[in-house]
Amino acid sequence: MTLELSAFGKRFSGQTGIGELMDDLGRALGGQDDMLMMGGGNPGHIPEMQAIWRRRMEEILGEGQRFEQMLGNYDPPQGNARFISSLVRCLNDACGWDLTEENVCVTNGGQTAFFCLLNMLAGKQTNGRRKRILFPLTPEYIGYADQGVDSELFVANKPQFEFIDDHTFKYHVDFESLDVGDDVAAICVSRPTNPTGNVLTDDEIGQLAKLADARGIPLIIDNAYGSPFPNAMFTEVQPVWNENIVLTLSLSKLGLPGTRTGIVIARKEITSALSSMNAVVGLANGNIGQVLVEPLLASGELIRISREIIQPYYYRKSLRAVERVHECFDAKLPYRVHKSEGAFFLWLWFERLPITTQELYRRLKERRTLVVPGRYFFYGLDGDWQHSHECIRMTFSQSDETVQKGVAIIAEEMARAYAV
Ligand SMILES: Cc1ncc(COP(=O)(O)O)c(C=O)c1O
Numbered sequence: 001m002t003l004e005l006s007a008f009g010k011r012f013s014g015q016t017g018i019g020e021l022m023d024d025l026g027r028a029l030g031g032q033d034d035m036l037m038m039g040g041g042n043p044g045h046i047p048e049m050q051a052i053w054r055r056r057m058e059e060i061l062g063e064g065q066r067f068e069q070m071l072g073n074y075d076p077p078q079g080n081a082r083f084i085s086s087l088v089r090c091l092n093d094a095c096g097w098d099l100t101e102e103n104v105c106v107t108n109g110g111q112t113a114f115f116c117l118l119n120m121l122a123g124k125q126t127n128g129r130r131k132r133i134l135f136p137l138t139p140e141y142i143g144y145a146d147q148g149v150d151s152e153l154f155v156a157n158k159p160q161f162e163f164i165d166d167h168t169f170k171y172h173v174d175f176e177s178l179d180v181g182d183d184v185a186a187i188c189v190s191r192p193t194n195p196t197g198n199v200l201t202d203d204e205i206g207q208l209a210k211l212a213d214a215r216g217i218p219l220i221i222d223n224a225y226g227s228p229f230p231n232a233m234f235t236e237v238q239p240v241w242n243e244n245i246v247l248t249l250s251l252s253k254l255g256l257p258g259t260r261t262g263i264v265i266a267r268k269e270i271t272s273a274l275s276s277m278n279a280v281v282g283l284a285n286g287n288i289g290q291v292l293v294e295p296l297l298a299s300g301e302l303i304r305i306s307r308e309i310i311q312p313y314y315y316r317k318s319l320r321a322v323e324r325v326h327e328c329f330d331a332k333l334p335y336r337v338h339k340s341e342g343a344f345f346l347w348l349w350f351e352r353l354p355i356t357t358q359e360l361y362r363r364l365k366e367r368r369t370l371v372v373p374g375r376y377f378f379y380g381l382d383g384d385w386q387h388s389h390e391c392i393r394m395t396f397s398q399s400d401e402t403v404q405k406g407v408a409i410i411a412e413e414m415a416r417a418y419a420v
Pocket residue numbers: 041108109110111112141143190193194222224249250251252257260261262
């Protein structure tokens with residue numbers, strides 16, 4: 001007997017880009033094979049950070065009934081009250097904002113926050129009209145791509161290119177072609193951007209915020225890698241928030257992806273809607289991450305750690321990875337690297353590559369090297385765009401040895417592809 005699925009069931013149980021990627025990633029990280037893991041967004045295992053989380057767990061075990069309370073109690077759907085109040089104080093101190101507890105909702109990871117946010121704003125409205133989320137700069141995070149309960153939830157805009165030198169480029173929002181139509185429910189960007197390592201400039205964010213204000217729609221800024229924590233940023237920009245901005249953060253890139261803790265900072269109307277959704281979908285959030293991190297927010301130590309441990313760790317990794325690319329890639333070939341300004345990725349563009357990067361992905365996988373083909377990141381566009389078949393994302397958060405070996409293999413396969 002075949003199982004009959006609803007439209008929702010079919011939509012979320014089929015093969016998706018993110019599902020395939022998480023599968024490959026899980027297998028490679030689970031040690032089931034000897035893959036060079038350059039594909040996923042897993043944070044690096046930073047020894048200093050691991051020592052902090054171990055110390056915190058020991059403190060919890062030694063603190064009266066703290067451990068039993070953590071495991072034995074449901075939190076309210078908005079999140080752990082103590083965590084939220086320390087977070088509010090920490091962000092207000094670090095960023096000069098005037099958040100209150102009402103501006104926060106915790107979720108089971110940033111990914112879940114986005115599932116709720118995107119579908120809560122866009123899709124079929126009560127008046128029967130359909131609304132969409134606008135990504136003003138494609139390529140964007142693969143994790144949003146399949147999240148729409150309604151089909152065609154997304155619309156995206158191609159970027160402008162800045163050519164920095166022969167082998168370095170940077171995307172910018174193309175404001176001239178950006179059309180915020182009446183059917184747009186929210187504008188959304190990740191900053192730093194996964195997959196490119198781009199950091200939208202303060203001016204770009206300012207212009208997007210103005211456009212969103214003018215339309216009376218929110219600007220969603222996904223700050224999973226941003227400042228003030230985890231601060232995997234290699235360029236100085238201003239963290240921003242106001243009542244019309246929905247800012248999402250996560251504990252994952254601090255080295256805690258296993259705790260599944262996301263944070264949404266928004267006006268009360270939005271955070272209380274999200275809290276209600278939390279209750280329906282999952283009753284409460286996982287609270288282990290919140291209990292681990294709370295005292296570091298209360299003391300402000302998390303900001304210092306992000307600045308003194310996490311930022312230099314990923315900056316060094318980024319510099320080494322870029323250096324390795326230029327060392328291994330044939331300078332005569334038309335390869336380009338997106339300027340690495342944050343997050344854990346290098347975005348490589350092979351202009352006029354005779355094969356698609358889907359095929360390059362297959363060839364690399366055969367050589368036990370895992371990257372992500374670019375086309376997954378270009379959803380929401382009308383029609384096909386050649387550029388989307390010419391890019392790959394590679395991660396530099398894993399061991400230096402993995403990156404060194406992996407880049408050499410990518411260089412060989414790329415040269416082989418251009419040679420035909
Ligand atoms: C840009 C971006 N947003 C959100 C997420 C979701 O992270 P999590 O659900 O672990 O908080 C990720 C994870 O890689 C990401 O790269």
